[in-house]
Each structure stands twice: as structure tokens, then as C-alpha cells.
Amino acid sequence: MPALIFDCDGVLADTEQHGHLPAFNRTFTDFNVPVQWSVEEYAEKVKIGGGKERMRSILTPELANSLGLKDDAAVDEAILAWHQRKTAVYKDMVASGVMPARPGIARIVQEAHDAGWTLAVASTSAEPAVRAVLTHAVGEGLAKHFAVFAGDVVPAKKPAPDIYLLALRELNLDPDDAIVVEDSANGLRAALGAGLRTLVTVSGYTRQEDFTGASLVVSSLGDPGGEAAEVLADDAGADVPGAVTLATLQAILSTPRPGRGGATLTTPLTPTETP
Numbered sequence: 165m166p167a168l169i170f171d172c173d174g175v176l177a178d179t180e181q182h183g184h185l186p187a188f189n190r191t192f193t194d195f196n197v198p199v200q201w202s203v204e205e206y207a208e209k210v211k212i213g214g215g216k217e218r219m220r221s222i223l224t225p226e227l228a229n230s231l232g233l234k235d236d237a238a239v240d241e242a243i244l245a246w247h248q249r250k251t252a253v254y255k256d257m258v259a260s261g262v263m264p265a266r267p268g269i270a271r272i273v274q275e276a277h278d279a280g281w282t283l284a285v286a287s288t289s290a291e292p293a294v295r296a297v298l299t300h301a302v303g304e305g306l307a308k309h310f311a312v313f314a315g316d317v318v319p320a321k322k323p324a325p326d327i328y329l330l331a332l333r334e335l336n337l338d339p340d341d342a343i344v345v346e347d348s349a350n351g352l353r354a355a356l357g358a359g360l361r362t363l364v365t366v367s368g369y370t371r372q373e374d375f376t377g378a379s380l381v382v383s384s385l386g387d388p389g390g391e392a393a394e395v396l397a398d399d400a401g402a403d404v405p406g407a408v409t410l411a412t413l414q415a416i417l418s419t420p421r422p423g424r425g426g427a428t429l430t431t432p433l434t435p436t437e438t439p
Contacts, residue, residue, distance in 0.1 A: 172314070177300070214315075266367075268384055285298055313334070324357065362379055379400040
């Protein structure tokens with residue numbers, strides 16, 4: 165049975181600039197951390213996989229000392245507290261509807277579900293945040309049919325392939341039957357590393373990135389009668405009549421699958437805290 169595995173941020177909704185960035189900055193203010201990322205600065209931070217990791221990147225020895233974080237344990241405790249607050253702020257933003265689903269998401273999910281496809285999300289974001297975005301994007305009914313792999317369930321985050329290798333293993337999927345939907349070069353590298361065909365829907369921060377190896381690159385999935393999908397690259401020779409359809413996905417599945425290059429899954433972590 166075919167499977168469709170989505171990344172979350174930038175794929176289900178264009179969440180980075182209008183969700184994660186203000187949530188990070190609000191959290192820094194709440195904890196009296198003298199950092200406020202600009203849109204341009206955050207464009208570099210999104211290249212770091214994982215919210216905790218992005219937060220950790222600000223902690224120079226000087227800043228850590230000024231915040232009273234005297235050792236690694238204190239830093240870890242602070243990062244955890246900051247990230248819990250950031251996740252709560254972000255979930256409230258999702259619930260408020262400020263980040264609508266990207267074009268075509270609800271449509272293609274409904275079509276895939278009706279056709280019996282396996283549905284999943286594989287993301288480096290915190291699981292509560294991923295589930296909030298997913299539910300808002302496709303509705304509670306369809307969201308219940310998704311398997312969600314998120315946060316610290318694997319030790320190496322994208323561009324490592326671990327999250328996709330875990331999804332394949334846990335869902336007992338044949339890689340030949342799976343398509344990944346990503347929006348970033350890091351996500352594409354992760355999917356290709358797992359030997360998976362990948363459809364890229366570029367987002368605000370990623371349009372200029374290198375998507376070599378993607379089966380198809382589009383501006384969005386598109387919706388009939390709404391925003392049309394612009395084809396940016398089409399290695400699969402798939403038909404995109406203004407929107408990515410199940411027929412488009414079947415055409416991608418008929419093309420050769422990328423090699424895994426020897427990638428193997430590290431033993432998954434059993435996190436004590438969601439990221």
C-alpha cells in the first residue's frame with residue numbers, strides 16, 4: 165500500500181516566519197534573554213534541525229555567564245524550560261488560526277486517505293506542536309489517521325535520515341511504496357538518505373535552496389479553482405495540471421528510487437521530554 169510522509173513546518177503550513185520565529189522571540193523576552201532574531205537571522209537558524217538546538221546556538225560563554233548558567237546542567241535546564249514555554253506559545257498561535265494550511269494539503273490528504281494510503285508526519289519539531297499544526301491543517305478526523313514521528317525520537321535530526329528510517333521501520337513500509345513531502349534542502353537530504361522519493365513544496369525560507377535529487381519541486385501542491393502549483397523542477401516527468409494529484413504521486417512512484425548510500429538507523433532514543 166502506498167504511503168505519504170509529510171514534513172511539518174513549511175509543508176503542512178508555512179510556520180517558520182509567522183509561527184516559530186515570533187514564538188522564539190516571545191520566549192526570549194519572557195525569560196529576559198537579550199536576543200531577538202530578525203527575519204534574516206532566523207533564515208540562518210532554520211538550517212539548524214530542532215528548536216532546542218536553535219536556542220542553544222545563541223548561548224555564547226559570555227551570554228550563558230550573564231544569565232547565571234554556570235555549567236552544562238544549568239544550560240540544559242534552561243534550554244528545556246525555554247523550549248517548553250516556546251512550544252506553548254506556538255501551540256496557542258496555531259490554535260488562533262494565524263497560520264493556515266498550505267494550498268492543497270487538506271485536499272491531497274483526503275484523496276490519499278480515501279484511496280487507502282498510509283499517512284504519516286516525520287518532523288524534528290516538538291510532537292505537541294506537530295500535532296497542533298496537523299490537526300489545524302487537515303481537521304481532527306483526518307489527523308487521527310496519521311502516524312506522527314517527531315522531536316527527540318531519534319538522536320540525529322535532519323539532514324540525517326534517521327527520522328525517515330524510523331518511520332519506515334515502525335510502519336513496516338517498503339521504501340519503494342513511500343513518497344516524502346518536504347520543503348527544505350535539509351529535509352530533502354534526510355529523505356534521500358533514507359532512499360525515498362521526495363516531492364518538494366518550497367516555502368518562504370527555502371525557495372532558493374538546492375533541491376538536486378528531488379523527484380518534483382513545486383511552489384505548492386495547488387488547489388483546483390485556487391492557487392495553482394508552479395512546477396520548478398520535474399525529474400520524474402510527472403503531470404501537474406495546476407495541482408499535485410494522486411496521479412502525480414503515482415507517476416513519481418513509477419520512477420527509480422534513490423539509493424540509500426548505506427544509511428542505517430541509530431537506536432532510537434526514549435525521550436523523557438518532548439522537544
